Amino acid sequence: MDKANTTLLMEFVLTGLTQESQWRIPLFLVFLVIYLLTILGNLGLIALIWKDPCLHIPMYFFLGSLAFVDTSIASTVTPKMMISLLGKGKIISLSECMIQFFSFNFSATTECFLLAAMAYDRYAAICNPLRYSLIMTHQLCTRLLVLSFVGGLLHAFIHEGFLLRLTFCNSNIIHHFYCDIISLFKISCTDPSLNYLIVFIFSGSIQVFTILTVFISYTLVLFTILKKKSVKGIKKAFSTCGAHLLSVSLYFGPLLFMYVRPASPQVDDQDMMDSLFYTVIIPVLNPIIYSLRNKQVIDSLTKLLKKSA
Template sequence: QEKMAEGNHSTVIEFILVGLTDKPELQMPLFLLFLGVYVFTVVGNLGMITLIGLSSHLHTPMYYLLSSLSFIDLCQSTVITPKMLVNFVIEKNTISYSECMTQLYFFTIFAIAECHMLSVMAYDRYVAICNPMLYNVTMSNQVCSWMVVGVYSVGLIGASAHTVCMLRVLFCKDNIINHYFCDLFPLLELSCSSTFINEVIGLCLSAFNIFVPTLTILSSYIFIIASILRIRSTEGRAKAFSTCSSHISAVALFFGSLAFMYLQPSSVNSMDQGKVSSVFYTIIVPMLNPLIYSLRNKDVKNALYKLFGKRNFP
């Protein structure tokens, strides 16, 4: 649909989302798959938030940060997945211009917040393992609260910058978005005005929000691994390594798929490959995080057992 604007241009007032695939035979299986993933994500993340809230012995900096990550994952998934599920069951999935900008704004807040939250969590583990004596001072409740406020502030500032830049872009011809949600580069491809500033700001912010957390996480884990190697017992070492490796694999999947999508110039980026990499950081990682950060964790298992009135986990 189009509306006549001043002059001879017509501006797009709604977009059509192409979705993940246009193959009819894949629509139903994918709908069921992603519906399952979404339910799992909501239950897993809400479960973590509730469990951490109700279990007094989980009221520590590590779990405070973990419940913040669960909240970010829950919101991120809810901003993206329901609209994507609609795509699988209706013929033509439209989204109004204002809904599209709102989705872009909230998606960007939570994506940026997740990047920095993962780096804060890696720093927390670094302090716990490498400077255990100073842990309570370094990661006091006040410091943790400020860190979380900082994470959301960076998300809000980044999302506002992206969205304000997007609002000045004109859409007058094409309104078909080759994606399953309103993302930065698929929208810029439809523009009929200059997108140079948007691309520069997009790449600069993406570089900052991907490289700074990645460097923080890498350096934290290098120190953590060096510290683990000094552990005398083989069993202790193996246990610490298995925890670290699951964290690192989740982080690598998240940042790898983000970098693939946002750190290439738009001329190189193929949207169809981009859609596949987007599935990882918008849908798969929010589902995996509660599993990765909790199932291998004795405290969480004990809290679950206590909550359901059973004895402690061995």
């Protein structure tokens, strides 16, 4: 291509979830309710953990951080998607696109590391209960949290840096409801093969590492649980770990499907459905999953409501 006669595009059009006008208002209302529940649920959980000294333990230290990251993911993607459903705000500049992707990538990667840290915490609590306080010290928890956020930040910077090498000159139509990295590759005038390789190496490595950490931790937890003779102890352990396993399965499933499956221009709709799951659905489900299946959280909430009454 003759670069001298090429006009580089600086604005893009997000096609959004649907082109059917009759679905736009109903979908807008649905996602508005989901977004408000996401903000209320996650920020409420953070406030509850911060206010109740009984919840100032490693498990809830990570859970509060997870709620913060879920809020960030939802706020990065959902408002723009809702505006687009109203027929407005479909245009997004290159700089806005880069900022949106950076924020999403940072938050999503941090969540992967946090889920792994939470799995290790449950392993220490159930497999080594007598040494738990010696293992999960305040210093270790702080280091794991800092490493999770730093890892997310570095991963976002890597992909952002390689995105800057791409040029866009043929099409400015992004077949997605946000600036997803794969969708940007598909409309790039520059050969994105190196970018695909970077995604495979870094995103793949992070997912393999975090999933293996979760898998090994919960395999050891399962063996420890099965050795218990107390039915009450078994039920409590399964109840505590069940919520985390459910959240992990729902989160990593779509991510693996998105980045392990070879890219194809015919799977845009499937990509959007997968993305919708971990950008919109998971952030609203996590506080529900962890709260409704956690007696200590429910007791703290009940106690707080009684004081307020």
